[in-house]
Amino acid sequence: MTEPLNGATGPAEARERFRAGLVRPTAGIADGYAQANLMIVPQDLAFDVLLFAQRNPKALPLLGVLEAGRVSGPALAGDVRTDAPQYVVYRDGVEVERPTDVAHVWRDDLVTFLIGCSFTFEAALVAEGIRMAHQDAGVNVPMYRTSRRCEPAGALRGPLVVSMRPIPADRVADAVRITSRYPAVHGAPVHVGDPAALGITDLSAPDFGDAVEVPEGCLPVFWACGVTPQAAIMESRPPLAISHAPGHMLITDLPDRMFQIP
Structure with missing residues (x-):
């Protein structure tokens, strides 16, 4: 906590x-x-x-x-x-x-x-009744390296990193709508659902941050993450x-x- x-x-x-x-x-x-x-x-x-x-x-x-x-x-x-x-x-x-x-x-x-x-748009999600699991638990948001590669530039190359928030299935469309209004802070999700499609094998073992539970009736929703340049530095x-x-x-x-x- x-x-x-x-x-x-x-x-x-x-x-x-x-x-x-x-x-x-x-x-x-x-x-x-x-x-x-x-x-x-x-x-x-x-x-x-x-x-x-x-x-x-x-x-x-x-x-x-x-x-x-x-x-x-x-x-x-x-x-x-x-x-x-x-x-x-x-x-x-x-x-x-x-x-x-x-x-x-x-x-x-x-x-x-x-x-x-993406923390910038969380207040807008919460204001419309979409709770943030990491905030409720008092922990860091979970972040994962993916199998998607960023477009390299000069000396820099590396994978896309994403943050994940469990969203009730019937509110995913709302979460997409709300966050798409904030393109300057990552905007809409890059993926909804099966983490394997991003090369993520275990949601309980994030590469950065803390794991949170994905309750029954919720889907894992993934946003592009500003830790991506750190992954590029490491590579x-x-x-x-x-x-x-x-x-x-x-x-x-x-x-x-x-x-x-x-």
Whole structure:
């Protein structure tokens, strides 16, 4: 279980709590504000990340890019080095640490990509009576590597990663309708039903996050996930990359409504 934070908590307050050392998944926090996946790379890899995002927009919908050395920007009255609850540092594609800030590894040549997150549309699902199993259980959303390959770009290649939420069978069409209005944060699902069609053999053993039960009468529904670039980093093995820890997002000052299609 995770320490509770009220969904009405504002982004500045949430970031302050994380900066002070609180570590927990961010699902259900700061309702009404967009959450962002982070991918931070040296400038010589930044074009490849940008091209990877352009070629795989479902998994990597860009909310913004901070130029080399920048730690804040219009979308964030905070600091990308300190204001996510937890980070992952990769060297040669291998995870070497999970710190609560990355000031100690920061360099002036680092470029930050803010990538849309499906946590952003969860409040809209809940508002229409579709419960989120991971929020109810107080755990991280389950995420899985799939057998689908992303379109490669430069030095980057890897599999599509998806997040999964159990949805009552009679509400799947509603979930598709609701989330399709948020294309900037992954949009509609990429798959509904049989996980084997995505090469997922065991829903109880996610590659990232925590397993949740798929109750009788529910179907597993899969959305493209912003952990996809992390999987690409692990496969492509650049000398240095920094990301958020899966499920531990940077909460921006951007209102959800900016990304909602009427």
